[in-house]
Amino acid sequence: MERTTCLIAGGGPAGIMLGLLLARAGIAVTVLEKHADFLRDFRGDTVHASTIELLDELGLGNAFRKLDQTRLQNFQLPLPDGSTILLGDFTTLKPPYDYVAMIPQWDFLNFLVAAAKREPSFTIRMNTEVMDLVTTDGTITGVTYRERSGAEGTITADLVVACDGRGSIVRQKAGLVPHEFKVPFDTWWFRLPRPPSELGATATLIPQFRGREIMLSLTRETFYQVAYFAEKGADARLRSEGIERFRQRIAGLRPDFADRVDTLQSMDDIHMLDVRLNRLETWHRPGLLCIGDAAHAMSPAGGVGINLAIQDAVAAAARLAEPLRSGKVTPEVLASVRQRRWRPTVIMQFAQRVLHRALFVPAFSGKRAGPPKIVLFAARYIPGFTALPARLIAFGPRPEHAPDFARRPQNEAR
Ligand SMILES: Cc1cc2nc3c(=O)[nH]c(=O)nc-3n(C[C@H](O)[C@H](O)[C@H](O)COP(=O)(O)OP(=O)(O)OC[C@H]3O[C@@H](n4cnc5c(N)ncnc54)[C@H](O)[C@@H]3O)c2cc1C
Numbered sequence: 001m002e003r004t005t006c007l008i009a010g011g012g013p014a015g016i017m018l019g020l021l022l023a024r025a026g027i028a029v030t031v032l033e034k035h036a037d038f039l040r041d042f043r044g045d046t047v048h049a050s051t052i053e054l055l056d057e058l059g060l061g062n063a064f065r066k067l068d069q070t071r072l073q074n075f076q077l078p079l080p081d082g083s084t085i086l087l088g089d090f091t092t093l094k095p096p097y098d099y100v101a102m103i104p105q106w107d108f109l110n111f112l113v114a115a116a117k118r119e120p121s122f123t124i125r126m127n128t129e130v131m132d133l134v135t136t137d138g139t140i141t142g143v144t145y146r147e148r149s150g151a152e153g154t155i156t157a158d159l160v161v162a163c164d165g166r167g168s169i170v171r172q173k174a175g176l177v178p179h180e181f182k183v184p185f186d187t188w189w190f191r192l193p194r195p196p197s198e199l200g201a202t203a204t205l206i207p208q209f210r211g212r213e214i215m216l217s218l219t220r221e222t223f224y225q226v227a228y229f230a231e232k233g234a235d236a237r238l239r240s241e242g243i244e245r246f247r248q249r250i251a252g253l254r255p256d257f258a259d260r261v262d263t264l265q266s267m268d269d270i271h272m273l274d275v276r277l278n279r280l281e282t283w284h285r286p287g288l289l290c291i292g293d294a295a296h297a298m299s300p301a302g303g304v305g306i307n308l309a310i311q312d313a314v315a316a317a318a319r320l321a322e323p324l325r326s327g328k329v330t331p332e333v334l335a336s337v338r339q340r341r342w343r344p345t346v347i348m349q350f351a352q353r354v355l356h357r358a359l360f361v362p363a364f365s366g367k368r369a370g371p372p373k374i375v376l377f378a379a380r381y382i383p384g385f386t387a388l389p390a391r392l393i394a395f396g397p398r399p400e401h402a403p404d405f406a407r408r409p410q411n412e413a414r
Helices: 013-024 049-057 061-065 105-117 169-173 235-241 243-253 305-326 331-364 373-381 387-395
Strands: 002-009 029-032 070-072 074-078 084-089 100-102 122-125 128-136 139-147 152-162 179-181 185-193 208-210 213-219 223-231 271-273 277-279 288-290
Touching: 002 013, 002 139, 002 305, 013 029, 013 105, 013 122, 013 305, 029 128, 029 152, 049 061, 049 305, 049 387, 074 387, 084 373, 084 387, 105 122, 128 152, 128 169, 152 169, 152 305, 169 288, 185 235, 185 331, 208 243, 213 243, 213 331, 223 243, 223 331, 235 243, 277 331, 288 331, 305 331
Parallel strands: 002 029, 002 152, 029 122, 152 288
Antiparallel strands: 070 100, 074 084, 128 139, 139 152, 179 277, 185 223, 185 271, 208 213, 213 223
């Protein structure tokens, strides 16, 4: 039987950041990730200002800035007359943390993994899926896993941390059931080509509204990653209407994409993602802690879930490193992580629910495409209004800072 000190289930933003930080404290940490790589289309591309500040504290900021990325300096919403309105202005924040970096999440996770691998106590095993929990006398003492090759095994640990996202198997096996909030929409993801003539065009993040439909496209090196939003449960209808109707929808929302929608061959090229918004009341069991989406699944609204997951990881590492070193991970220590992160989670999920109601529900019911009048008024006439949403998205309500044991000077950490 294999053994580690901290077993992390899932290599998303929460799992990789926690692994990196604990490894810097010299804790033996093993991350199990079920996929072979991080190349999943649906991953969000945002690295928030608070994460960039954290990377600076970890001595990784300079190297991060050298990765290919674009800087999002504001966010806007379209108006029916074709113009846009500025709702959040990141340039109102204090430099150098006055933007959100847009970078494919696989590049960001690979970057963090490379940094973590420089720590001798860090191990990551790709293609390795956590299947179940091992429990001894009521305490979770490890996990069973299955590799892509079919090989199975058990790893025991002083602590298991569930970072396995919205559909967390670890959370389910521990008998933890989240409270679900109603979400009015799902997303459908697909790729469209980005010809060389469009390379160098500035990346924008302005959603398109038309009739009862919403769409957003992320600019990647050789393609556009496109998200189509429709009311929850619309998948069967969209698929029965077929690919030609879907192509028309996309061309209607983005006429400049009409010349390439034919590259979508069938509805098999369109992947539905079930959007969830939920949270656990209790984030721990003896021997187990849940963080990130495993503790509180976030909707894409506002693009804040990655930041929240990373902040959970920082708060968890700061509270767990010493107890893990001394072998005294008590229920009180585990509860202190939830205690610290509860308020930011509730605030951000409340903000997402407000966005769902103010933006998505009226759009899908055909009542209104775009923001409510009161928001338009505030954005136009209240000085400084655009700084507030910018701060909430870029930093979140309670930004976390790197614990001392994880800090490095820039030139040492590369
Ligand atoms: C459509 C959509 C778009 C979004 N866009 C954005 C955005 O632009 N910006 C933003 O900030 N947030 C966005 N979010 C929210 C964001 O994706 C999540 O809040 C964030 O990814 C949570 O990070 P995490 O590390 O907790 O979980 P995840 O990112 O979900 O990572 C979980 C990891 O665990 C692995 N895993 C799962 N099960 C197992 C298992 N049994 N064994 C081993 N490994 C396992 C998965 O493969 C995955 O790598 C979006 C959400 C959705 C649904």
